[in-house]
Amino acid sequence: MKGFKEFGVAMTGVFPVKEAVVLAKGAEKAGLGSVWFAEDYFFRGGIPYIAAASMATERIRIGLGVINPYSRHPALIAMEFGALDEMANKRLVFGLGAGVPYWMSQMGYAVDKPLSRTKECIELVRKIMTGQNVTHEGEFFKTKDVKLIFDPVRKSIPIYLAFEGKMGLELAGEIGDGAILSIFNTPSYIKFAWDRVKVGAKKAGKNLDSFEMVSYIPMAIDDDVDKAIRLARNLMKLYLPHSQPGGPLMEHAGVPADLTKAMTKAATEGRDVEDMITDKMVQTLGVVGDTESCIKYLRQFIEAGANTPVLFPMPGVDLQQTMKVLSKNVIPHLR
Numbered sequence: 001m002k003g004f005k006e007f008g009v010a011m012t013g014v015f016p017v018k019e020a021v022v023l024a025k026g027a028e029k030a031g032l033g034s035v036w037f038a039e040d041y042f043f044r045g046g047i048p049y050i051a052a053a054s055m056a057t058e059r060i061r062i063g064l065g066v067i068n069p070y071s072r073h074p075a076l077i078a079m080e081f082g083a084l085d086e087m088a089n090k091r092l093v094f095g096l097g098a099g100v101p102y103w104m105s106q107m108g109y110a111v112d113k114p115l116s117r118t119k120e121c122i123e124l125v126r127k128i129m130t131g132q133n134v135t136h137e138g139e140f141f142k143t144k145d146v147k148l149i150f151d152p153v154r155k156s157i158p159i160y161l162a163f164e165g166k167m168g169l170e171l172a173g174e175i176g177d178g179a180i181l182s183i184f185n186t187p188s189y190i191k192f193a194w195d196r197v198k199v200g201a202k203k204a205g206k207n208l209d210s211f212e213m214v215s216y217i218p219m220a221i222d223d224d225v226d227k228a229i230r231l232a233r234n235l236m237k238l239y240l241p242h243s244q245p246g247g248p249l250m251e252h253a254g255v256p257a258d259l260t261k262a263m264t265k266a267a268t269e270g271r272d273v274e275d276m277i278t279d280k281m282v283q284t285l286g287v288v289g290d291t292e293s294c295i296k297y298l299r300q301f302i303e304a305g306a307n308t309p310v311l312f313p314m315p316g317v318d319l320q321q322t323m324k325v326l327s328k329n330v331i332p333h334l335r
Helices: 017-030 046-056 074-087 101-106 114-129 166-175 187-204 225-242 248-253 257-268 279-285 291-304 319-333
Strands: 008-011 034-037 061-067 092-097 134-137 142-146 159-162 178-181 212-221 287-289 308-312
Touching (some): 008 061, 017 034, 017 319, 034 308, 061 159, 061 178, 061 212, 074 092, 074 114, 074 142, 092 114, 092 178, 114 134, 114 142, 114 159, 114 166, 178 187, 187 212, 187 248, 187 291, 212 225, 212 319, 225 257, 225 279, 225 287, 248 279, 287 291, 291 319, 308 319
Parallel strands (some): 008 034, 008 308, 034 061, 061 092, 092 159, 159 178, 178 212, 212 287, 212 308
Antiparallel strands (some): 134 142
16 A cells, blocks of 8 residues: 555553543544554453444544464454454454563463464464354364354454564565554664565565555654653653564664663663663654654655554653644644
C-alpha cells in the first residue's frame, strides 16, 4: 500500500477497561481511523478491551497488537478471532508476534523458532476460520477434527505480524496482510522494514497493494517543548533498557549498542537511566515537540512508508486532547 491511510491510537494495559472504551469512542468521534489494543503481560489483557470497544463503537477499525503463538493454541485464536470479528461487524485487525522473551520466560515458555511457529500458527488459524474440519500434526501444533461450530462473519481475516528483525519482516511480507512496527521505529527503520517486506512478498509471489505498515509512535505534542520532552523521556526510560542492543530499531535510531547495554545494566541495578537519554534521542525515538515540528517529523514517517501512524500513549499526556490536536491541526497537513 502506498501513502497515508489513516491515523490511529494505541491503548496499553495500564488503562482501566472502562477508560479505554471512553478513549476508543473519543478516537472515533475525533475522526481517527483505528484504535489498537496491546496485550502486554502482566497488565490487562487485550481481548477484553477489544470486546468492550467493539460494542461501544460503530465505525472505527479495532486492532489487536499483538498476541503470541505460545500462550494460545491456533484453535483458540481462531475461535476468539471469529467471535470478536462478529461483535465488531468485520472491523477487526489481528496481530501476531513472538512476544517479549522475558515475559514469556516468566510463564515457562521458551521462545524457540518464533518465525516457524508463527507461520504454522497462522496457517492453522486461517484454515480453521474457513470452516474446514482440520486435522493437523506439525512441528509445533496438533489438531484432531477441529471445526468451528459457528460461521465466522469473515472466513478470511486480516492478520498482521509484529517482528523487529529482517527475517520476521520478510515473513510479514510473505504471509501477512500487514506489519505492526514497535515503538521507537523511525523513518529509516520504516524504509528498512519495507525493503524486507518486499523480499518476503517476492518469495511468495504476491503483490503488496493492500499491505499496511502500522507504525506505533510515542507522541507528546505541546507548545511547551521542554514539557513534551520531559514527558517522553519518562516513558522512554521505562522501555529503552529492554530494547535489543544493536538491534534494527536502535541501529536505525542511532542509539549505540553500548548505551542500550548500559541502560539495561543500570535498570537491573535499580538506577535511573533518565540522564542517559538525551533530548536528541527523545525527539528521534518519538514525535515530541510543538505542533509544527511534529507535523514535519510525521511527514518523514509517511514519506518513508508508514501508512498508519499510531499514537502510542505515555504517562502525563492527555490522550483526548492529543487526539483533538491530531484531528484538527495535524492530520489535515498530512493528506
